[in-house]
Amino acid sequence: MAFSSCLLQSHPFVLPASLNLPPLSLSSKSLKPIYTIPHRELLTSISASTSPSPSLTHQLPPEFTTEQLIEAIRQKNDETVRLTSSIGPPNSPISTPLPVYEEIIRKLGHLGSFDSMKQILEVMRVSNCSPNEGTLLIFIRSYPRRHLYDEAIGVLYVMEQAFGLKPSSYTYNFLLNVLVEGKKFELFESVLSMMFARGVEPEVSTFNIWIKSLRISHQIRYASSVIKEMSNYGLAPDVITYTTIMQGYIEEGNLEAALRIREEMIAAQCPLSKKTVNILILGYCKEGRIEEALKLAEEMWVEGFRPDQTTFSTLVRGLCKFGHVKHALELFDLMLQEGFDLNTVMYNTLVTVLCINGQVNEARESSIR
Known part of the structure; x- marks a missing residue:
C-alpha cells in the first residue's frame, strides 16, 4: 500500500546501495572440528590458553545441566565463552541445545565480538542446530550498541538467504525502533519501506x-x-x-495542537495514561499556565490518577519558574508526605529560587528536609 504523498516528498524511502554485513562463512582452518573433542578435555584447553579468569571447568559439576552451563557462560567476562559453543551434555558432544548457543552469542554481543558470533552460527550450522528468529534478534540488538546500523539491517537478509527465516513484524518493529533511537532516520525509512514492500503486515506499534x-x-x-x-x-x-x-507538539511549543489531539483521544474513548497526563502538565507549565496544570492534576486525581515523581517534579519546577514559590513549597511538602524522593534537579531549582527571592531561611529548611 502506498505511503502518504506528503511523507514521500519529504522523506524519500531509498534502500541503501550496500549493506556491509560481513560474510558468515568461515575457512576450514577456523572451523576445525572442535565439537569432536571430549568436553572436559576441551574445557581444560580453554583454561590453559585464555585469560586467567576462573575457567568453566571449575564452575561446572561433572554432570552439568543446560541451565548450569548457561549460568556459567553468563558469569564469564571474556571470549572464552566462544569455545564453549562446542560443549554438550557428556557423551553427546554435538547436541548443544539452542539456548546455550544463544547465551554464548548474547555474551559475545555484549563484548562486541561479532566475528566470534558469526563463527557460532557456523558451528550451529555444521552441528545441525538451526537458529530461529530470536537467535538472529540477538545480532540486531548487538550491532547498534557499537553503532553498526548497516550490519543490523543486514541481519534481515541473512535470516532469509542463509537460514530461510522470514522476519516477522516483531523483528522489523524491533529494528525500526533501534534505528529511531539511534536517530538513523534514512535507514529507518529504508527498512520501513522494505517491510511494506515484502508484504509484512504492520501493527499499531509499527505506526507508533x-x-x-x-x-x-x-x-x-x-x-x-x-x-x-x-x-x-x-x-x-x-x-x-x-x-x-502530544509530546511532539509540546516539545515544539505547540500546546494548542497537543490539546486538540487530547480532544481527539477523548472522542475516540481512549483513556489517558499517566504519561499522557504528565506530558500535558509539562505543556501547561512550559507556557506558564500553572493554574491549568494544577487543575488538570486535580481532575485526574478525582478520576483515579495518582501523581508520580515526574508529576511532582514538573509542577514544582513550573511553580518556581513563574514565581509561585509558596505553592511550590506546599507541593514539595505533599511530595515528601507521599513518600517521593527529591531529585537533584528539583532540589536545586527550589533552593535557587528561594535564595533569589531572599528566602534564605526557607532554603536552609528545605535542605534539611
Whole structure:
C-alpha cells in the first residue's frame, strides 16, 4: 500500500546501495572440528590458553545441566565463552541445545565480538542446530550498541538467504525502533519501506514507532498522515499513538495542537495514561499556565490518577519558574508526605529560587528536609 504523498516528498524511502554485513562463512582452518573433542578435555584447553579468569571447568559439576552451563557462560567476562559453543551434555558432544548457543552469542554481543558470533552460527550450522528468529534478534540488538546500523539491517537478509527465516513484524518493529533511537532516520525509512514492500503486515506499534521518528526528527506535523495510513490497514491509534503526538507538539511549543489531539483521544474513548497526563502538565507549565496544570492534576486525581515523581517534579519546577514559590513549597511538602524522593534537579531549582527571592531561611529548611 502506498505511503502518504506528503511523507514521500519529504522523506524519500531509498534502500541503501550496500549493506556491509560481513560474510558468515568461515575457512576450514577456523572451523576445525572442535565439537569432536571430549568436553572436559576441551574445557581444560580453554583454561590453559585464555585469560586467567576462573575457567568453566571449575564452575561446572561433572554432570552439568543446560541451565548450569548457561549460568556459567553468563558469569564469564571474556571470549572464552566462544569455545564453549562446542560443549554438550557428556557423551553427546554435538547436541548443544539452542539456548546455550544463544547465551554464548548474547555474551559475545555484549563484548562486541561479532566475528566470534558469526563463527557460532557456523558451528550451529555444521552441528545441525538451526537458529530461529530470536537467535538472529540477538545480532540486531548487538550491532547498534557499537553503532553498526548497516550490519543490523543486514541481519534481515541473512535470516532469509542463509537460514530461510522470514522476519516477522516483531523483528522489523524491533529494528525500526533501534534505528529511531539511534536517530538513523534514512535507514529507518529504508527498512520501513522494505517491510511494506515484502508484504509484512504492520501493527499499531509499527505506526507508533513511525510517529516516534517524526517526533524525534521534529516533524510531528506529518503525524496526521501516519494516522490516515493506519486506517488504511484497519488499525486505530492507541494511547501511545496519541501521547507521542502530544509530546511532539509540546516539545515544539505547540500546546494548542497537543490539546486538540487530547480532544481527539477523548472522542475516540481512549483513556489517558499517566504519561499522557504528565506530558500535558509539562505543556501547561512550559507556557506558564500553572493554574491549568494544577487543575488538570486535580481532575485526574478525582478520576483515579495518582501523581508520580515526574508529576511532582514538573509542577514544582513550573511553580518556581513563574514565581509561585509558596505553592511550590506546599507541593514539595505533599511530595515528601507521599513518600517521593527529591531529585537533584528539583532540589536545586527550589533552593535557587528561594535564595533569589531572599528566602534564605526557607532554603536552609528545605535542605534539611
